[in-house]
Amino acid sequence: MKHLLAVLVEDKPGVLTRVAGLFSRRGFNIENITVGETVLPGVSRMTITVEGDETVLEQVMKQLNKLINVIKISNLSHEPVVMRELMLIKVRAESQTRNEIQQIVETFRGKVVDVSLDSMIIEVTGNDEKLEAIKQLLHHFGIREIVRTGKIALLRGSKISRDQ
Amino acid sequence: MKMKGAAMVIAALQQEQVDLVFGFPGGTVLPLYDQLYHSGLKHILVRHEQGAVHAADGFARVTGKPGVVFATSGPGATNLVTGIATAYMDSVPLVLITGQVATRFIGTDAFQEADITGITLPVTKHNYLVKDVIDLPDILAEAFYIASTGRNGPVLVDIPKDIFDLEGPFNYDRQREIPGYKPTYEGHAGQVARAVKAIKAARRPLIFAGGGAVRSGAAGELRLLAERGRIPVSLSLMGLGAFPGDSPLFLGMPGMHGTVTANYALTEADLIIAVCVRFDDRVTGRLENFAERAEIIHIDIDPAEIGKNVTIQIPIVGDVRLVLEALLKRLEPGDTAAWLRQIEEWQVKYPLPAGNGGDGGRLKPQFVIREINRLTRGEAVIATDVGQHQMWTAQHYCFREPRTFISSGGLGTMGYGFPAALGVKLALPQRTVFCVTGDGSFQMNIQELATAVGNKIDVKVAIINNGYLGMVRQWQELFYAGRYSHTALTGNPDFARVAEAYGAKGLRASTPAEAAAALEEAMAVAGPVVIDFMVDPEENVFPMVAPNRPINEIITGGNNG
Ligand SMILES: Cc1ncc(C[n+]2csc(CCOP(=O)(O)OP(=O)(O)O)c2C)c(N)n1
Numbered sequence: 001m002k003h004l005l006a007v008l009v010e011d012k013p014g015v016l017t018r019v020a021g022l023f024s025r026r027g028f029n030i031e032n033i034t035v036g037e038t039v040l041p042g043v044s045r046m047t048i049t050v051e052g053d054e055t056v057l058e059q060v061m062k063q064l065n066k067l068i069n070v071i072k073i074s075n076l077s078h079e080p081v082v083m084r085e086l087m088l089i090k091v092r093a094e095s096q097t098r099n100e101i102q103q104i105v106e107t108f109r110g111k112v113v114d115v116s117l118d119s120m121i122i123e124v125t126g127n128d129e130k131l132e133a134i135k136q137l138l139h140h141f142g143i144r145e146i147v148r149t150g151k152i153a154l155l156r157g158s159k160i161s162r163d164q
Numbered sequence: 165m166k167m168k169g170a171a172m173v174i175a176a177l178q179q180e181q182v183d184l185v186f187g188f189p190g191g192t193v194l195p196l197y198d199q200l201y202h203s204g205l206k207h208i209l210v211r212h213e214q215g216a217v218h219a220a221d222g223f224a225r226v227t228g229k230p231g232v233v234f235a236t237s238g239p240g241a242t243n244l245v246t247g248i249a250t251a252y253m254d255s256v257p258l259v260l261i262t263g264q265v266a267t268r269f270i271g272t273d274a275f276q277e278a279d280i281t282g283i284t285l286p287v288t289k290h291n292y293l294v295k296d297v298i299d300l301p302d303i304l305a306e307a308f309y310i311a312s313t314g315r316n317g318p319v320l321v322d323i324p325k326d327i328f329d330l331e332g333p334f335n336y337d338r339q340r341e342i343p344g345y346k347p348t349y350e351g352h353a354g355q356v357a358r359a360v361k362a363i364k365a366a367r368r369p370l371i372f373a374g375g376g377a378v379r380s381g382a383a384g385e386l387r388l389l390a391e392r393g394r395i396p397v398s399l400s401l402m403g404l405g406a407f408p409g410d411s412p413l414f415l416g417m418p419g420m421h422g423t424v425t426a427n428y429a430l431t432e433a434d435l436i437i438a439v440c441v442r443f444d445d446r447v448t449g450r451l452e453n454f455a456e457r458a459e460i461i462h463i464d465i466d467p468a469e470i471g472k473n474v475t476i477q478i479p480i481v482g483d484v485r486l487v488l489e490a491l492l493k494r495l496e497p498g499d500t501a502a503w504l505r506q507i508e509e510w511q512v513k514y515p516l517p518a519g520n521g522g523d524g525g526r527l528k529p530q531f532v533i534r535e536i537n538r539l540t541r542g543e544a545v546i547a548t549d550v551g552q553h554q555m556w557t558a559q560h561y562c563f564r565e566p567r568t569f570i571s572s573g574g575l576g577t578m579g580y581g582f583p584a585a586l587g588v589k590l591a592l593p594q595r596t597v598f599c600v601t602g603d604g605s606f607q608m609n610i611q612e613l614a615t616a617v618g619n620k621i622d623v624k625v626a627i628i629n630n631g632y633l634g635m636v637r638q639w640q641e642l643f644y645a646g647r648y649s650h651t652a653l654t655g656n657p658d659f660a661r662v663a664e665a666y667g668a669k670g671l672r673a674s675t676p677a678e679a680a681a682a683l684e685e686a687m688a689v690a691g692p693v694v695i696d697f698m699v700d701p702e703e704n705v706f707p708m709v710a711p712n713r714p715i716n717e718i719i720t721g722g723n724n725g
């Protein structure tokens with residue numbers, strides 16, 4: 001089972017190492033981790049996806065809470081959230097295939113952000129399924145490189161994860 | 165007030181009422197040691213940095229106050245690691261100050277540079293690399309606060325050499341507000357009420373308490389709970405002393421080398437009141453069979469301990485003393501009479517193997533421990549090393565007060581006992597302090613004899629000398645068909661003469677009569693004494709539960725006369 005956690009941390013040196021180290025040390029499977037600033041000065045937000053059953057999740061949350069620099073953990077797994085990830089795909093594109101690729105990109109509301117004689121870079125945003133779907137479709141043109149930002153998520157509505 | 169970084173460290177120690185530091189100098193802490201020179205602060209110069217951490221750890225375990233250590237960068241800092249891990253596993257408050265190469269050299273593989281905050285990340289409660297002298301006072305205050313509140317633990321502060329010499333304002337604020345650190349002290353009232361009900365309903369309740377019961381000063385409350393509730397008590401290794409060892413309600417330690425009664429009681433209990441225990445594998449044996457019939461109340465200050473190894477029905481997060489106090493206010497004892505009769509039957513039927521020295525007047529290790537108990541009237545503080553002698557001490561010395569049994573439980577660090585005993589004695593100059601060690605363990609920090617002699621630290625060292633890494637040999641005998649692969653300690657020195665060479669008193673005993681005489685002589689002299697007890701080399705620790713077996717499958721052993 002996958003769990004989605006939003007973790008507010010003090011923006012201090014080594015925080016990411018502490019969190020990542022904790023996961024590897026205790027044998028938790030981290031699937032995804034992203035870090036960025038928040039509206040609070042000195043506070044960053046980590047979005048973490050972990051794999052494991054409820055007992056593992058409970059330990060993950062308790063052990064994270066013990067880190068001095070961790071301020072607040074919210075489990076967003078069962079909450080209505082907007083979740084996004086951005087992916088850049090460099091795909092082989094000759095003059096014959098360019099139009100077809102362009103159409104796929106439009107269907108997925110992606111953007112072509114770079115074009116060269118024999119390749120294109122496509123930017124696409126969405127949740128897991130959407131990114132997987134476009135990846136599949138572009139596969140047979142020849143994907144040369146992929147890079148992803150990792151997932152980020154916000155609670156829908158006016159609630160914020162600090163209230164949780 | 166403006167002052168240099170080095171002066172800030174000393175001033176912070178004064179604010180924290182630290183009057184004793186253990187350490188070993190070197191290049192990057194020269195400014196700190198220079199500041200120490202006129203400070204009036206007492207500093208004990210050890211002979212290996214590991215000794216400094218263990219000594220500070222022993223000091224902390226008996227006083228409850230953070231032990232403080234100074235060490236230099238690189239090898240000085242890395243020599244601390246075993247000691248830090250030892251303290252971390254047993255939740256001991258320490259503040260470790262290490263020097264680091266100057267800020268501009270960090271990351272360049274400079275001479276004696278080691279990333280000690282990186283290295284100690286998994287074995288400290290928290291650590292800091294100081295980057296600006298302005299931050300130093302707050303970091304020091306936080307370090308002491310974090311080390312000694314909530315679940316205690318070691319905190320390391322790594323200070324680059326240039327920061328010791330830079331000036332900044334010094335305002336020291338002990339009342340820290342740390343956004344991500346808010347320990348829970350009061351137990352949840354609803355959970356306490358559930359516990360009260362469960363205790364009233366229980367017919368076969370058992371209290372099982374560990375190190376946290378000692379550390380939170382809950383021994384008084386624990387005793388009231390046992391006596392008013394008519395509930396028997398078992399203590400983990402770390403818990404020894406939290407309940408009087410001579411009480412009829414005391415069952416001894418459970419687990420691998422626990423008593424038969426304690427293991428049977430854990431197996432048969434219908435309610436376990438677990439007080440600050442970690443349900444370590446040495447205690448639970450095979451987890452699937454552990455306490456199958458029991459509902460478990462688990463009280464701990466660290467929420468992460470609850471449900472970590474064993475499923476808990478009634479969790480209570482909080483300071484044990486406060487939680488027990490709340491429990492006692494509403495306690496309604498259940499009917500435990502039949503259960504207590506059953507327990508008494510087990511106690512009579514399965515006493516500990518006594519090792520009275522029956523066969524040919526051979527000196528038995530258990531006898532030595534019981535003689536120490538007799539001659540100190542059970543009033544000494546005993547630090548141990550790790551191995552068979554540690555288990556015999558746990559079994560045969562009658563610990564009656566908290567903070568009298570000092571031992572590396574979680575990490576099982578050989579070499580811990582002697583330096584820890586030095587820290588204990590420095591903290592409690594009026595108490596008789598023994599170190600019970602093994603011929604293997606003692607040699608892991610034997611150099612601290614110089615520290616003991618140089619500072620006239622009156623610790624009596626009892627070496628249970630079996631010529632073996634005995635505990636490992638026992639496993640080889642029982643589980644590896646007697647193939648004693650590298651467990652015979654050939655080449656051991658004459659420990660009494662080693663002691664004399666250091667300027668301590670050295671004695672040796674090979675028979676029960678000599679043992680008693682040597683102990684009396686040792687206790688009559690002021691100053692450090694080493695007694696080399698030449699015991700039966702292949703004596704085993706029993707009872708024993710084989711690893712990963714249910715704890716009611718106990719080998720009681722036949723060779724203990
Ligand atoms: C630093 C360290 N290395 C290895 C071990 C593994 N070990 C556990 S007990 C033991 C034997 C200890 O021998 P000794 O000190 O003579 O005690 P005895 O068991 O003989 O009483 C060993 C090697 C350990 N606990 N710590």
Ligand SMILES: [Mg+2]
Binds near residue numbers: 629
């Ligand atoms: Mg030995």
